[in-house]
Amino acid sequence: MNDAYEVDTVIVGAGIVGVALARELASAGRDVLVIEREKRHGQHQSSRNSGVIHAGFYYPSGSLKARLCRGANRDLYRYAESRGIPHKKVGKLVVAANADEVVGLQRLAARGAECGVDGLEILDADQARRLEPQLSCFAAILSPSTGVIDPLAYLLSLRGEAEAAGASFAMSCRVVRGELGTAGWRLWLAAEEGMVQLECRLLLNCAGVEAPMLAACLEGYPADRVPPHYLAKGHFFTCTAPVPFNRLVYPVPGSVGLGVHLTLDVDGSAKFGPDVELVERMSYDVPPARAEGFYDAIRKFWPGLPNASLQPSYAGIRAKIGSVGASQDWVVDMPSDHGVGGLVNLFGIESPGMTCAVALAQEVSRRLRVESLL
Ligand SMILES: Cc1cc2nc3c(=O)[nH]c(=O)nc-3n(C[C@H](O)[C@H](O)[C@H](O)COP(=O)(O)OP(=O)(O)OC[C@H]3O[C@@H](n4cnc5c(N)ncnc54)[C@H](O)[C@@H]3O)c2cc1C
Incomplete structure (x- = not known):
């Protein structure tokens, strides 16, 4: 040997x-x-990710994700601060587009409380719009401890x-x-x-x-x-129009991904994504035609998104195991x-x-x- x-x-x-x-x-x-x-x-x-420092309210309490995420969030801010790594605690809104989605929002807030996530607040539409005047929503959760970091x-x-x-x-x-x-x-x-x-x-x-x-x-x-295992690809698009939000904006999550959301990079530039496409092989192309599904998803919370303003950016593939959607x-x-x-x-x-x-x-x-x- x-x-x-x-x-x-x-x-x-x-x-x-x-x-x-x-x-x-x-x-x-x-x-x-x-x-x-x-x-x-x-x-x-x-x-090839969103660069989001998650607060930890998406995961069932007791899961490894939930057990680690709350403390990891605090530690990552401290680490980034001490090493001069570009990051920002911008906060995030998870928005219910209509009355039907409020149940999902409440479930998320309850999960956050079970997992001990700090500072989550349920807002009505007026309260949310006072924070983000261009936002369209029925209700929202404000997560002040969510932020962004430069992943590389x-x-x-x-x-x-x-x-x-x-x-x-x-x-x-x-x-x-x-x-x-x-x-x-x-x-x-x-x-x-x-x-x-x-x-x-x-x-x-x-x-x-x-x-x-x-x-x-x-x-x-x-x-x-x-x-x-399966490959769940997510595409990201940038926007040529000015994006009028100061916080990250997410929809109520779906079964595979968190839903097409708005992320602000540490330099303040905006990107939308990732969507979910089940694929057979690793490939990071971003077909411009995928933007079609993005316009509808984004206009649920930002009706002012101009036509033809989304540009292909990059893609990532999630390490998924188990059955699709579980x-x-x-x-x-x-x-x-x-x-x-x-x-x-x-x-x-x-x-x-x-x-x-x-x-x-x-x-x-x-x-x-x-x-x-x-
Ligand atoms: C679209 C998307 C958005 C995401 N957004 C976020 C977010 O906002 N916040 C967050 O916290 N997390 C996010 N994540 C999750 C996060 O990016 C991953 O959990 C994390 O990067 C996993 O790191 P890893 O080292 O396990 O995997 P990877 O970064 O994939 O690294 C695995 C490495 O193994 C190498 N490798 C594979 N096979 C071999 C081999 N046989 N021999 C040698 N090398 C090999 C690969 O080349 C690769 O470099 C996101 C992920 C995706 C895909």
């Missing part, structure tokens, strides 16, 4: 979760190597700290296969110089959308534990769950995964300690 490189801990995926985990484990003194298929970090979900500046900061703590990164290197031996995992990597082998004691699968596919290539990992928590699949030594899979790390990346890394690290793997 000594024709292969050796390292204690391999993290597959240099998205924000893999990088946050590298920072966490390297800071705890582990010898960590992050392996990333792309030339640069964060090329998938971690840069955040990722870069975490990566810098991971490297300063001793973590290494191997880019342009794809893990194609793994096999569990007596000494740990042997991995096959497709690198620029050809196929390379590597051995590690601990293997952490942070491959985002592709985490289930990677798990299926790890010999010994039970095939029936690979979760069903509520699904993140899965941290530990050796005590699946019975395979030295392997942790993170499945279904969709939103609010950027907000919670550090909190999730701390949670994984805690579970590793419980299983005497750290």
